[in-house]
Amino acid sequence: MPRLYVLVLSGGAGTRLWPLSRKARPKQFLGLLGERSLLQDTVDRVSELVPDERIFVVAPPEHRGLVYEQLPELRTDHLVVEPYPRGNAAAIGLAMAALAAFDPEAVVAVLPSDHVVERRDQFRKVLISATAAAEHGHLVTLGITPTRPDTGFGWIEAGDALAIDAPVEVRAVRRFVEKPKRDAAERMLAEGGHYWNAGMFVWRVEEILRAYDEHLPQTASAIHALREAIGSPRYESVLAEVWEETDRTTVDYGIAEKAKNVAVVPADIAWQDIGSWARLAELVQKTDNWASDEQVAEDAHGNYVWAPGKLVALVGVEDLVVVDTPDALLITPKDRAEDVKKVVDRLKREARDDLL
Amino acid sequence: MPRLYVLVLSGGAGTRLWPLSRKARPKQFLGLLGERSLLQDTVDRVSELVPDERIFVVAPPEHRGLVYEQLPELRTDHLVVEPYPRGNAAAIGLAMAALAAFDPEAVVAVLPSDHVVERRDQFRKVLISATAAAEHGHLVTLGITPTRPDTGFGWIEAGDALAIDAPVEVRAVRRFVEKPKRDAAERMLAEGGHYWNAGMFVWRVEEILRAYDEHLPQTASAIHALREAIGSPRYESVLAEVWEETDRTTVDYGIAEKAKNVAVVPADIAWQDIGSWARLAELVQKTDNWASDEQVAEDAHGNYVWAPGKLVALVGVEDLVVVDTPDALLITPKDRAEDVKKVVDRLKREARDDLL
Numbered sequence: 001m002p003r004l005y006v007l008v009l010s011g012g013a014g015t016r017l018w019p020l021s022r023k024a025r026p027k028q029f030l031g032l033l034g035e036r037s038l039l040q041d042t043v044d045r046v047s048e049l050v051p052d053e054r055i056f057v058v059a060p061p062e063h064r065g066l067v068y069e070q071l072p073e074l075r076t077d078h079l080v081v082e083p084y085p086r087g088n089a090a091a092i093g094l095a096m097a098a099l100a101a102f103d104p105e106a107v108v109a110v111l112p113s114d115h116v117v118e119r120r121d122q123f124r125k126v127l128i129s130a131t132a133a134a135e136h137g138h139l140v141t142l143g144i145t146p147t148r149p150d151t152g153f154g155w156i157e158a159g160d161a162l163a164i165d166a167p168v169e170v171r172a173v174r175r176f177v178e179k180p181k182r183d184a185a186e187r188m189l190a191e192g193g194h195y196w197n198a199g200m201f202v203w204r205v206e207e208i209l210r211a212y213d214e215h216l217p218q219t220a221s222a223i224h225a226l227r228e229a230i231g232s233p234r235y236e237s238v239l240a241e242v243w244e245e246t247d248r249t250t251v252d253y254g255i256a257e258k259a260k261n262v263a264v265v266p267a268d269i270a271w272q273d274i275g276s277w278a279r280l281a282e283l284v285q286k287t288d289n290w291a292s293d294e295q296v297a298e299d300a301h302g303n304y305v306w307a308p309g310k311l312v313a314l315v316g317v318e319d320l321v322v323v324d325t326p327d328a329l330l331i332t333p334k335d336r337a338e339d340v341k342k343v344v345d346r347l348k349r350e351a352r353d354d355l356l
Numbered sequence: 357m358p359r360l361y362v363l364v365l366s367g368g369a370g371t372r373l374w375p376l377s378r379k380a381r382p383k384q385f386l387g388l389l390g391e392r393s394l395l396q397d398t399v400d401r402v403s404e405l406v407p408d409e410r411i412f413v414v415a416p417p418e419h420r421g422l423v424y425e426q427l428p429e430l431r432t433d434h435l436v437v438e439p440y441p442r443g444n445a446a447a448i449g450l451a452m453a454a455l456a457a458f459d460p461e462a463v464v465a466v467l468p469s470d471h472v473v474e475r476r477d478q479f480r481k482v483l484i485s486a487t488a489a490a491e492h493g494h495l496v497t498l499g500i501t502p503t504r505p506d507t508g509f510g511w512i513e514a515g516d517a518l519a520i521d522a523p524v525e526v527r528a529v530r531r532f533v534e535k536p537k538r539d540a541a542e543r544m545l546a547e548g549g550h551y552w553n554a555g556m557f558v559w560r561v562e563e564i565l566r567a568y569d570e571h572l573p574q575t576a577s578a579i580h581a582l583r584e585a586i587g588s589p590r591y592e593s594v595l596a597e598v599w600e601e602t603d604r605t606t607v608d609y610g611i612a613e614k615a616k617n618v619a620v621v622p623a624d625i626a627w628q629d630i631g632s633w634a635r636l637a638e639l640v641q642k643t644d645n646w647a648s649d650e651q652v653a654e655d656a657h658g659n660y661v662w663a664p665g666k667l668v669a670l671v672g673v674e675d676l677v678v679v680d681t682p683d684a685l686l687i688t689p690k691d692r693a694e695d696v697k698k699v700v701d702r703l704k705r706e707a708r709d710d711l712l
Contacts, residue, residue, distance in 0.1 A: 019669070298698045311684045311711055313375070313699040316692035317676070324685055328667045329678075331687065336672035342654045343669040355667055 004131050005108040006050045007095050008042050009199075010059040010067060011082055012114055015344040016276045016337070019328035020306065023356045027274060028113040029066050033284055038274065039113045040070050046109070049124055056108075058082055058095045077102075077231075083243050088199070089254040090246035093212055093219045094239075097226035100205045107134045108208075110201040110251075116283060118270035126267045129166035130202035136164055138263040139211060140202040141173070141256060143195025145268040149185035152275070154178055154197040154252060157188070158264050166265075173262040176252065195266055197252060198273065207261070215258045219246040277304065277321040277330075278337040304334065328355055360487050361464040362406045363451050364398050365555075366415040366423060367438055368470055371700040372632045372693070375684035376662065379712045383630060384469040385422050389640055394630065395469045396426050401476055402465070405483060412464075414438055414451045433458075433587075439599050444555070445610040446602035449568055449575045450595075453582035456561045463490045464564075466557040466607075472639060474626035482623045485522035486558035492520055494619040495567060496558040497529065497612060499551025501624040505541035508631070510534055510553040510608060513544070514620050522621075529618040532608065551622055553608060554629065563617070571614045575602040633660065633677040633686075634693040660690065684711055 014027030021027040028039040036044060043055055052073040058080040059067050067079055080095045092110060099106050109127055117123045130140040143156045159172035176197065180188065188194035212220035222242035229238040247254060256262055274280050281304035295305065300314035307324035314320075321337050323330040330340060347355050370383030377383040384395040392400060399411055408429040414436040415423050423435055436451045448466060455462050465483055473479045486496040499512045515528035532553065536544065544550035568576035578598035585594040603610060612618055630636050637660035651661065656670035663680035670676075677693050679686040686696060703711050 019667075296699050296702055298695055298702070299692075307685060310682075311375075311708075313684065313686045313688075313696070315686070315688035315695045315699060317687055317689065320673070320687070322685075322687060324680070326666075328669065329663060329680055329685070330669045330671070331673055331676070331678060332669075332671035333673065336655075339654055339671045340669070343652050343671060346652055346654075352667075 003103070003105055003107045003135075004050055004127075005054045005056060005099060005103070005106045006043070006046050007056045007058065007092070007099065007108050007110045008039065008113050009088060009091065009110065010039055010057055010063065010113045011085060011088070011091055012112070014114065016340050017274070017280070018340055018344045019325045019330050019355070020323055023353075024062070025066065026063075029063070029070060032274060032280060033116065037070055038115070039067070042111055042113045042115065043071060045117055045120055045123060046111070046127065049127060050109075053078075056080060056095055056099060057113075058091050060084070083239060086243065086246050087248045087250050087254075089216055089249045089251045090219055090222075090243070092208075092251055093216070093223045093246065094226060094243075096205055096208055096212070097223045098230060100209060100223075101227050101230040104206060106205045107131055108203065108205055110199075110203075112199050112273075114274055115198065115200075116272040116274060118272075119268070123267070123269045125167040126265050126269060127202065129164070129168040129170055130265045132166040133162065133164050133170040133263045133265065134202045134204050134207070136162075137204065137207055138162075138170070138261050139207060139256065139259055140170070140263045140265060142198060142200040142202075142267040143264040144198045144271045145266060146189050146194065146196050149182060149189045150196065151179055151182055151185050155180060155185070155188055156195045156197050156264050158193050158195065158266065162263055168265055168267075170263050170265050173256075173264050176257045195264060196271075198267075198271060199252065200267075201251065201256070202265075208255075211255045211259050215255050216247045216249070219254075222246050276337045277323065277332075277340065278334040280304075281321060281334060281337075302334075359459070359461055359463045359491075360406055360483075361410040361412060361455060361459070361462045362399070362402050363412045363414065363448070363455070363464050363466045364395065364469050365444060365447065365466065366395055366413055366419060366469045367441060367444070367447055368468070370470065372696050373630070373636070374696055374700050375681045375686050375711070376679055379709075380418070381422065382419075385419070385426060388630060388636060389472065393426055394471070395423070398467055398469045398471065399427060401473055401479060402467070402483065405480055406465075409434075412436060412451055412455060413469075414447050416440070439595060442599065442602050443604045443606050443610075445572055445605045445607045446575055446578075446599070448564075448607055449572070449579045449602065450582060450599075452561055452564055452568070453579045454586060456565060456579075457583050457586040460562060462561045463487055464559065464561055466555075466559075468555050468629075470630055471554065471556075472628040472630060474628075475624070479623070479625040481523040482621050482625060483558065485520070485524040485526055486621045488522040489518065489520050489526040489619045489621065490558045490560050490563070492518075493560065493563055494518075494526070494617050495563060495612065495615050496526070496619045496621060498554060498556040498558075498623040499620040500554045500627045501622060502545050502550065502552050505538060505545045506552065507535055507538055507541050511536060511541070511544055512551045512553050512620050514549050514551065514622065518619055524621055524623075526619050526621050529612075529620050532613045551620060552627075554623075554627060555608065556623075557607065557612070558621075564611070567611050567615050571611050572603045572605070575610075578602050632693045633679065633688075633696065634690040636660075637677060637690060637693075658690075 014021035155177040159174040296313040370377035511533040515530040
């Protein structure tokens with residue numbers, strides 16, 4: 001894999017994991033599943049394939065310190081700073097400029113920093129296959145094998161297999177399906193050949209730059225200007241100037257759904273995103289009520305408790321999420337866990353920056 | 357009221373208000389309803405009738421510091437130390453020995469330290485009436501006007517009015533009813549002339565000592581030995597010796613139910629005990645969800661939250677009790693709040709003294 005690079009996307013806010021996930025330390029920086037943070041785990045996961053000096057990270061300025069703290073092996077010039085959020089098409093484009101300047105022949109895997117992958121060997125095979133397809137000129141998405149008729153993800157319908165020699169079959173993409181209705185999701189699950197779009201991509205840098213040129217010309221011209229400026233004292237002022245000209249969209253909508261050369265590698269890798277406390281609870285609950293230490297439950301079942309260093313006593317309650325931090329405590333039923341976003345929105349309106 | 361003394365009983369553990377109420381600081385020492393603790397409020401409530409030097413307190417040795425801290429006006433020799441719990445008949449007997457030695461003519465009002473009385477003027481009238489009856493040689497109980505068919509209290513059935521000149525009518529006691537069944541409680545409530553036994557008594561010291569002689573002779577002989585020893589260096593050793601010989605019972609069962617000269621003063625004083633979080637919630641809830649500060653509730657109603665200094669976010673939960681302390685957090689529905697006792701019992705079995 002001589003040319004494979006990894007770009008880790010670390011721009012997410014993780015508000016649905018409030019009050020643990022905060023503006024100053026969003027979920028990807030937290031050890032939600034063990035000692036290593038989700039960000040560190042994202043890098044660990046590819047370390048057998050990709051040496052440290054080929055890791056890039058894109059993150060907002062306020063998280064530079066955390067990124068370097070958690071990834072001491074990261075090259076200083078491989079942290080790409082996104083001035084403020086303009087959608088992942090702009091953030092990824094910005095990182096592509098850096099990558100193109102560093103190695104115009106690069107193949108790069110774009111990986112969000114808040115995913116969990118349990119079948120790590122299979123993930124590497126998928127990545128090797130996607131790299132092979134990318135070297136043939138494809139924009140490759142990883143298509144997660146669906147395990148339920150989830151209406152929260154976009155789906156990908158795969159077409160014919162492509163003639164690419166790889167450990168996992170590479171297929172053409174017939175179409176992208178935006179977050180479907182329940183019955184459509186059930187049909188796709190039953191039918192097979194449909195996958196979740198998890199926002200993981202592999203492509204040659206020059207290929208994705210061509211796609212920006214074609215589908216997102218505003219962002220493309222920003223990328224070209226940045227690529228020229230990288231390493232020079234002009235970079236910061238060029239960035240300040242071009243950033244606000246970029247298209248506000250995602251790579252999925254802005255490029256993948258429009259490009260003709262998109263391929264998919266089915267990824268049966270026991271994948272999860274950690275989108276909410278309820279999802280995290282499914283993933284890590286060790287005993288009936290607790291994510292961490294054993295505590296006191298009297299006639300209490302199925303609760304998820306995160307409260308390190310504190311004894312939590314549950315009496316007669318079921319299926320609650322309880323998250324305790326030094327300055328904020330959240331209590332909600334698992335099936336309302338998505339509404340934590342509303343709490344965060346309220347705190348924003350009330351300018352409670354101390355709690356965000 | 358030249359001879360009225362007050363004995364405040366401060367021996368309770370308050371386990372059903374865990375995790376706020378702890379062994380080291382039980383509920384009577386907490387400002388559950390405001391700045392002043394329940395203990396302080398008990399003394400405040402009688403201060404117009406009883407000067408500081410006529411207040412006595414009985415408490416276990418481990419709470420001496422707290423009592424003197426909260427009641428700096430208490431005379432040093434008016435704190436009676438109960439070596440270890442043997443029921444309130446022994447604790448009250450011990451204090452009667454001290455009172456008899458201090459003033460053999462004393463009339464004393466025995467008041468638990470964990471009650472709430474809202475109609476304080478009426479309470480004073482009741483106390484004046486009970487004192488008048490006590491001066492006539494009666495053992496007087498205060499009979500709380502019932503507001504619901506409560507099966508958690510003992511009840512008192514009143515008999516004929518007694519010929520005592522007092523602001524509130526004094527009545528004979530026909531009988532004591534132990535914690536009744538629901539239908540019996542409903543009948544008594546409907547019928548009238550029945551009152552809750554709240555464990556508040558007024559009597560002449562010499563009269564109650566006579567009753568100990570007659571009904572609890574073991575405790576009576578301990579009292580006599582202690583009365584002789586008070587103020588001498590022998591007191592501690594006499595106490596150590598006689599304490600284990602006292603009858604293990606309550607004044608209600610051991611004396612009041614047996615004595616012939618018991619009277620009751622109906623007390624319509626807006627009284628509450630603070631027996632559980634649910635009871636406290638009824639009493640102090642200021643807004644829909646909060647005992648203290650306004651916090652964040654999304655579709656959450658009727659919850660009682662005690663979490664000073666912390667933001668608590670409730671999403672989609674109802675009628676919960678949430679009590680947060682630095683080392684322990686309790687979550688339970690209001691109608692299960694009594695089961696907090698089970699948590700405390702479990703912690704005792706597991707020798708978690710740090711949390712008790």
